[in-house]
Amino acid sequence: xxxxxxxxxxxxxxxxxxxxxxxxxxxxxxxxxxxxxxxxxxxxxxxxxxxxxxxxxxxxxxxxxxxxxxxxxxxxxxxxxxxxxxxxxxxxxxxxxxxxxxxxxxxxxxxxxxxxxxxxxxxxxxxxxxxxxxxxxxxxxxxxxxxxxxxxxxxxxxxxxxx
Amino acid sequence: xxxxxxxxxxxxxxxxxxxxxxxxxxxxxxxxxxxxxxxxxxxxxxxxxxxxxxxxxxxxxxxxxxxxxxxxxxxxxxxxxxxxxxxxxxxxxxxxxxxxxxxxxxxxxxxxxxxxxxxxxxxxxxxxxxxxxxxxxxxxxxxxxxxxxxxxxxxxxxxxxxx
Numbered sequence: 001x002x003x004x005x006x007x008x009x010x011x012x013x014x015x016x017x018x019x020x021x022x023x024x025x026x027x028x029x030x031x032x033x034x035x036x037x038x039x040x041x042x043x044x045x046x047x048x049x050x051x052x053x054x055x056x057x058x059x060x061x062x063x064x065x066x067x068x069x070x071x072x073x074x075x076x077x078x079x080x081x082x083x084x085x086x087x088x089x090x091x092x093x094x095x096x097x098x099x100x101x102x103x104x105x106x107x108x109x110x111x112x113x114x115x116x117x118x119x120x121x122x123x124x125x126x127x128x129x130x131x132x133x134x135x136x137x138x139x140x141x142x143x144x145x146x147x148x149x150x151x152x153x154x155x156x157x158x159x160x161x162x163x
Numbered sequence: 164x165x166x167x168x169x170x171x172x173x174x175x176x177x178x179x180x181x182x183x184x185x186x187x188x189x190x191x192x193x194x195x196x197x198x199x200x201x202x203x204x205x206x207x208x209x210x211x212x213x214x215x216x217x218x219x220x221x222x223x224x225x226x227x228x229x230x231x232x233x234x235x236x237x238x239x240x241x242x243x244x245x246x247x248x249x250x251x252x253x254x255x256x257x258x259x260x261x262x263x264x265x266x267x268x269x270x271x272x273x274x275x276x277x278x279x280x281x282x283x284x285x286x287x288x289x290x291x292x293x294x295x296x297x298x299x300x301x302x303x304x305x306x307x308x309x310x311x312x313x314x315x316x317x318x319x320x321x322x323x324x325x326x
Contacts, residue, residue, distance in 0.1 A: 084262070086269065104248070104249055105250070109268065109270070129294055
């Protein structure tokens, strides 16, 4: 595991510790409550999740059993993503399903933990579990890492702006 | 594996061959095209899926990427179920996700194969895959077998009526 604790707003650590999982760690230079809001409020997520592309938040019911659906308008087309919240425990834990319209019925479960580093920074630890290794690998080789780093860079900017 | 081929409209064979799977086989006394319709047409499924209870088919878009949502009104309350079609290949293969409102974000993938037995009967083979063994066991011990047998008995009746 690469130590990202001394970095801020730099790189995500992406590993695949089990054959159906992806594990991601990233430190943000903002307090935990602030980062939690960026992940759970509609007008906040619209500003970073789409990596600079227009993002339409069609549905975002942040409670157990609630649905979400985001549509990203990028240069290569329109991409819908959706899922359902399994657990919402502010400001610590968010568990939801994740599905891309391009691979309908292929569903990952994402668990995101927000860890207060005690110095005004927050570590975000995400684990995705897939039904099969093939689905996990499909996600890993889909350009996920680049997309994620772009989203998280946009989130860095949002957090810096609004402190 | 119990041989169900000589039975008709009797018992489902339920096995759990892998630690995240449930495998179900059942023979119906009707041609494959007829059974396919019973699984894929809104007014048909409303007559058997709810096991005699009122079933409201809120959404049923039988095509790749389409959504479904059924609400069953039973003596113990109102239960919603939903998912999305991954593959629709008439009259042979139906793959869709399955989620019960009571356990939101816990998603199984169901693959149903319709096998023409060549004598006017159809074998329906369903495989469910879960993200974890715990979720699989939760389904197995939820009264699934009884519910399934009630649904399939209602389907037997529907198929007999309309031949």
